[in-house]
Amino acid sequence: MSSGKKPKNLDFGAMEKKLREMGVSGNLEHLKSAKSEPSVQVSKPSESVAKPKMDAPSTQVRATPSVESPPVVNDTRPMLQTDGEPERQPSDWCNYIFGTLLSIYESTWIKSYGRRPTGRFLDFADSLTEAELMRVIQHCRERLQAGERWPPIMGELALLKSQLTESESLEALNRVVTKTPKNQIEKWIMQNKGYELRRLPQSMIVRRFKEFYREAMSLQEKGKLVTEAPKALPSQSVKNLVDLKREEYEQQHGKALDPRIQAILDRKA
Structure with missing residues (x-):
């Protein structure tokens, strides 16, 4: 049946008769009255709840200022190749000094300076004289006797x-104590430090003498070491009475002794 055609009118009397035959005794009057009344279809208005519109999360990304990286410059200049300087070879004199000190200290020397001379030792050895070498060797032996088994730096x-x-x-x-100096340094110590040395205890005299010797060497290097006595007294100096009387006597009698003193000496003889 198509949707455009109306349904046929039902015969409720015949339907009721058939229902009674089937054992159904219900009344169908309500169906008849329902058929006569027009059917009113009430449609409930659908309540549309307006939901609040949620703002979608912003997906926009703030643009950060772009930092331009410096351009990469490929340096195509050729690298300069410098030839290494040839290693300095020790001289025979340097090898002799190195071997001499090695024979004194043995294993401790190897730990400190290695098995062959290098670096600053080459300059030190080439500038060393034979007398200075003997002094260095004597220093090393004295240090060993004092218990210092490691070589000096x-x-x-x-x-x-x-x-x-x-x-x-x-x-x-x-030599300084006996006033027989050998050089200008010892003479300076005798003139300027002799009085102090004679009054020092025996335990301090050697140490103080070394200090005086280094002081004299420093003055000699600076050109200030003066050991010569002045040839004349300064004009502002004052003579004492003894010197004046002696000069007066020498002018009258010369260098000879006074006759009375000479007579006393003759009687004692």
């Missing part, structure tokens, strides 16, 4: 060649 070696050994210090001290 490079700076100490350069200083030891100009410092007196213990034996040299004792000999120089003996």
Whole structure:
């Protein structure tokens, strides 16, 4: 049946008769009355709830200022290749000094300076004289006798060649005390420090003498070491009465002794 045609009218009387035959005794009057009344279809208005419109999360990304990276410049210039300087070879004199000190200290020397001379030792050895070498060797032996089994460092070696050994210090001290100086340094110590040395205890005299010797060497290097006595007295100096009387007597009697003093000496003889 198509949707455009109306349904046929039903015969409720015949339908009721058939229902009674089937054992159904219901009344169908309500169906008849329902058929006569027009059917009113009420449609409930659908309540549309207006939901609040949620703002969608912003997906916009703030544009950050772009930092331009510096352009990469490919340096195509050829690299300069410098030939390494040839290694400095030690001289025979340097090898002799190195071997001599190695024979004194043995294993401790190898730990400190290696098995062959290099670096600053080459300059030190080439500038060393034979007398300075003997002094350095004597210093090393005295240090070993004092219990120092490690060799001196490079700076100490350069200083030891100009410092007196213990034996040299004792000999120089003996010459200063006996007033028989050997050089200008010992003469300066005798003139300026002799009085102080004679009054020092025996335990301090050698140490103080070394200090005086270094002071004199420093003055000599600066050109200020003066050992010559002045040829004349300064004009502002004052003579004492003894000097005046002696000069007066020498003018009258010369260098001879006074007759009374000479007579006393003759009687004692």
